[in-house]
Amino acid sequence: xxxxxxxxxxxxxxxxxxxxxxxxxxxxxxxxxxxxxxxxxxxxxxxxxxxxxxxxxxxxxxxxxxxxxxxxxxxxxxxxxxxxxxxxxxxxxxxxxxxxxxxxxxxxxxxxxxxxxxxxxxxxxxxxxxxxxxxxxxxxxxxxxxxxxxxxxxxxxxxxxxxxxxxxxxxxxxxxxxxxxxxxxxxxxxxxxxxxxxxxxxxxxxxxxxxxxxxxxxxxxxxxxxxxxxxxxxxxxxxxxxxxxxxxxxxxxxxxxxxxxxxxxxxxxxxxxxxxxxxxxxxxxxxxxxxxxxxxxxxxxxxxxxxxxxxxxxxxxxxxxxxxxxxxxxxxxxxxxxxxxxxxx
Numbered sequence: 001x002x003x004x005x006x007x008x009x010x011x012x013x014x015x016x017x018x019x020x021x022x023x024x025x026x027x028x029x030x031x032x033x034x035x036x037x038x039x040x041x042x043x044x045x046x047x048x049x050x051x052x053x054x055x056x057x058x059x060x061x062x063x064x065x066x067x068x069x070x071x072x073x074x075x076x077x078x079x080x081x082x083x084x085x086x087x088x089x090x091x092x093x094x095x096x097x098x099x100x101x102x103x104x105x106x107x108x109x110x111x112x113x114x115x116x117x118x119x120x121x122x123x124x125x126x127x128x129x130x131x132x133x134x135x136x137x138x139x140x141x142x143x144x145x146x147x148x149x150x151x152x153x154x155x156x157x158x159x160x161x162x163x164x165x166x167x168x169x170x171x172x173x174x175x176x177x178x179x180x181x182x183x184x185x186x187x188x189x190x191x192x193x194x195x196x197x198x199x200x201x202x203x204x205x206x207x208x209x210x211x212x213x214x215x216x217x218x219x220x221x222x223x224x225x226x227x228x229x230x231x232x233x234x235x236x237x238x239x240x241x242x243x244x245x246x247x248x249x250x251x252x253x254x255x256x257x258x259x260x261x262x263x264x265x266x267x268x269x270x271x272x273x274x275x276x277x278x279x280x281x282x283x284x285x286x287x288x289x290x291x292x293x294x295x296x297x298x299x300x301x302x303x304x305x306x307x308x309x310x311x312x313x314x315x316x317x318x319x320x321x322x323x324x325x326x327x328x329x330x331x332x333x334x335x336x337x338x339x340x341x342x343x344x345x
Contacts, residue, residue: 036250037257044254045151048081049130055115057135057256060147062264065313068092068148068257069135071126075153085123086134086151088222091142093313096268100275100316103226104142104309105219110281111289111296112141121296126151131254142280143306148257156252157206158199160229163245166198167228172221175208216279223277230274275316281305 041047060066069091073084089106108123114137117128122141125134131149139146161167170193177188188204197205206225209218233245257265281299285308289298299305 037246037253037255039254045075045083046126046130046254049133051132052129055129055132055136057132057147057149058145060261060264062268063096065096065144066094066148066265066268067139067144067146068094068150069131069138069146071131071134071149071151072157073126073151073153083127083130084153085121086126087123089122089134089138090222091138091144091146093144094265094268094272095275095313098275098316099268099272100318101272102275102313103223103277104312105223105277105279106138106141107216107219107279107281107286107297109295109297110141111291111298112137115140119291131256141302141305142309144309148255148261150253150255150257152249153252154203156249158203159249159252160245161197161199161202163241163248164229164232166196167202167225167232168194169197169202169205169225169228170194171197171205175204175210177208177210216283219279227274273318275318276312278308278312280309282308 039045069089071086072088073086075084078084085108087108089108091104091106093102093104094100106122108121110122111119112122112125113119114125114128115133117125117133120128122138125137131151135146135149171190173192175188175190179187188208190201190204190208195201202225206218206222208221211217281297282305285300285305287298287300289296
């Protein structure tokens with residue numbers, strides 16, 4: 001049986017971060033392209049799922065924390081009516097007060113409660129009830145209200161990276177993997193070093209999981225690559241091209257974000273910044289378990305996991321990295337530097 005590649009949905013998350021960087025006004029000028037990201041029931045890959053009142057996401061008024069669940073899946077080989085598991089999941093959490101953006105990678109094999117369906121792996125929720133059930137299940141896991149979702153498939157990621165002109169990125173080690181199941185079309189062959197990654201090469205990087213710690217190191221690489229994608233999309237030329245970029249990726253994206261929602265997020269993002277990122281569950285709260293003979297990731301204490309999420313949200317790596325005036329003064333004193341100048345050149 002062909003192994004499915006686990007695709008990370010940078011596609012719309014990168015777009016959301018661009019909006020959070022302050023280009024909402026320009027997205028609104030491309031209203032028709034943005035509108036295409038929302039699919040009708042007939043167009044949607046999730047049209048077969050009934051929308052249940054208890055799974056309806058809360059409305060975002062613009063003043064409280066907003067959370068966005070980003071999901072990615074490999075849809076190759078699916079039969080009609082089938083839905084791919086969300087084998088990559090990330091939650092972007094934005095605080096309107098601090099303007100901080102936190103990113104959480106959710107490990108796909110985490111064994112969680114799925115409302116109305118008992119317990120299963122986190123990546124199964126979307127196949128049982130569509131994105132709204134996945135939002136509810138992941139929100140319950142993290143102790144967060146999730147208002148929005150975005151979903152991207154395999155080609156959406158490639159299209160996005162190519163549309164922004166590729167990404168210059170340092171590949172930390174040689175990465176090689178061969179699989180004849182797809183005629184070697186999706187083999188991985190990357191060399192260590194700084195290089196320019198187009199869409200296909202970038203996909204090789206974010207899907208590589210043949211490390212000692214597998215998904216644990218993969219999700220860390222994905223978060224790091226995401227920062228590079230977001231930086232590239234914030235460049236002046238890509239901002240100008242944004243409506244075209246959205247149009248290119250629209251066929252591969254689904255979301256409940258309306259153009260008006262995106263505009264609100266863009267306004268919020270005028271002064272937003274990356275405040276931190278984390279894997280959930282963290283290593284110290286994971287227990288190796290077996291269910292039906294299969295290995296899953298158990299959670300040692302659900303309440304402690306929610307507390308951990310709140311602890312991460314309470315930190316700001318950008319603030320921590322900025323030295324205080326007193327610290328700067330002390331450093332200047334120790335090095336002999338002063339505002340009045342010195343005799344040295």
